[in-house]
Amino acid sequence: MALPFTEDTIKWSDDTFSIRDVADSNLPTVVKVADGFYSENEAESFSNGDLIKLDFKKNYSKVRAQCVGRTPREDSSGYMSPDKDILIPLGYKGKLKVECMKKTFNTIEELIAHFPHYVTTGRPLTGKRGVYSSEQFRIEKGVRLELDRVIPKAGLVCKIDGKEVLLPLGQLARFDVEADDKEYTIREVIDSFKLPQYVRFLDSDFEKIVTSDLTEAIDNISHFEGYLRLVGLVQQEVVVGHHKPSGIAAITSEKANQRAIAILPLDSEAVQNIEVYLPVYEEESDYEFFLARNFSKNMNLDVVDGGLYLEFSKCPRIHLLNTEDDDDTPPPRPPPPPGYSKLEADTMVTNRSWRI
Incomplete structure (x- = not known):
C-alpha cells in the first residue's frame, strides 16, 4: 500500500x-x-x-530619503550634511510641504543646483521670451518665477504668470526663495520636482509610523525635526x-x-x-x-x-x-x-x- x-x-x-x-x-x-x-x-x-x-x-x-536637521550645515556635497537613509513608499498618502533651507541664491547655476519651486528676483537680469526665442528682455527686481526645467548648456526655464522664459547661464543674479504653501503627496513631489528636494511631512502620525525606522536611521532621534532630503527612486x-x-x-x-x-x-x-x-x-x-x-x-x-x-x-x-x-x-x-x-x-x- x-x-x-x-x-x-x-x-x-x-x-x-x-x-x-x-x-x-x-x-x-x-x-x-x-x-x-x-x-x-x-x-x-x-x-x-x-x-x-x-x-x-x-x-x-520607494523614495530614498535622508533625515536632516533644520539648521544648514555646510559640507562638500552642499549646504546640508545628511544623516542616514530611510525608504518611503511612493504610495504613502501623507501630506508634506516642500522646503528650501537656503533662502538666497546669487547665480543661476546655484539656483539650478537646489531647484526650489518659487523664487523672487532680487535684482534685474536678462531673460529670453521662450525656450527657442532669441529675443531678450529685462526681468525687473521683485518678479515671481516658477522653476520648470533645465536645458543643458542653455539655461533655466521658468514661468512668469504661466508663460515660459529662459534664463541664460553665466549672468549675475540674485534670487530669494518664496514659500510654497501647497501641500503635496510624495508621489506628486517625485512627478513634479527635480530631485533632490527637502520636504517636511505635516501628519503628526508620520513620526509615529516610522519611529523604529527613524531610530535606525538617526543616531539621536530626539533631534529629528521632521525634515527629509528626497534623493531618488529605488525599486x-x-x-x-x-x-x-x-x-x-x-x-x-x-x-x-x-x-x-x-x-x-x-x-x-x-x-x-x-x-x-x-x-x-x-x-x-x-x-x-x-x-x-x-x-x-x-x-x-x-x-x-x-x-x-x-x-x-x-x-x-x-x-x-x-x-x-x-x-x-x-x-x-x-x-x-x-x-x-x-x-x-x-x-x-x-x-x-x-x-x-
Whole structure:
C-alpha cells in the first residue's frame, strides 16, 4: 500500500537553491528550508524544515530619503550634511510641504543646483521670451518665477504668470526663495520636482509610523525635526507567498484556513541567506493534495500592499501577515527542479523527517 503524500514522505531535490534562484525560474512552487536563518527579529527567522509557498514576484517603488536637521550645515556635497537613509513608499498618502533651507541664491547655476519651486528676483537680469526665442528682455527686481526645467548648456526655464522664459547661464543674479504653501503627496513631489528636494511631512502620525525606522536611521532621534532630503527612486522586488513553520499540523478542515502571508524582499540579507530544497512531484494529484493540506491558496493583495505601505526601513524586512483565505483552485504544478529526471527521483529517500 502506498504511503500517503505528506510533508514526511514528499521527495525533495538533493541540491539546495537560493530564494532568488527559485524566484527567477520556478514560480509558483513550494520550497522547504534547508538551512535556517536566525535573526534578532523573530519575524525574519526561518527554521530548518519550514515550508514556504512562493506564488509570484512583485515590484514596489520607494523614495530614498535622508533625515536632516533644520539648521544648514555646510559640507562638500552642499549646504546640508545628511544623516542616514530611510525608504518611503511612493504610495504613502501623507501630506508634506516642500522646503528650501537656503533662502538666497546669487547665480543661476546655484539656483539650478537646489531647484526650489518659487523664487523672487532680487535684482534685474536678462531673460529670453521662450525656450527657442532669441529675443531678450529685462526681468525687473521683485518678479515671481516658477522653476520648470533645465536645458543643458542653455539655461533655466521658468514661468512668469504661466508663460515660459529662459534664463541664460553665466549672468549675475540674485534670487530669494518664496514659500510654497501647497501641500503635496510624495508621489506628486517625485512627478513634479527635480530631485533632490527637502520636504517636511505635516501628519503628526508620520513620526509615529516610522519611529523604529527613524531610530535606525538617526543616531539621536530626539533631534529629528521632521525634515527629509528626497534623493531618488529605488525599486524593491519581493516574492509573495505563504509560510508554514516546521512542526505545525497540516490542515484537515475544508473550511477557510489561516496562514501567514509571506513577503520576502529579494535584497534582504535574511532572504539571501536562506537555502531551500525544491519538491519533486510524481503526479498532479500529489501536488494539489499537498497544497490543500498545508496552505491557503489565494492571496489578498490589499493585505500585501498594506504591509509594504508602512515599510520605511532602509534595510528591507521580511513580513509575515496573518490573514484568512478561502479555498480556491491551486496554482499550476511547478516545473521540476533543474537537472531532475524520473530515474533520479525513484532513488531519492521518501521518508525524510524534518523536525528540528
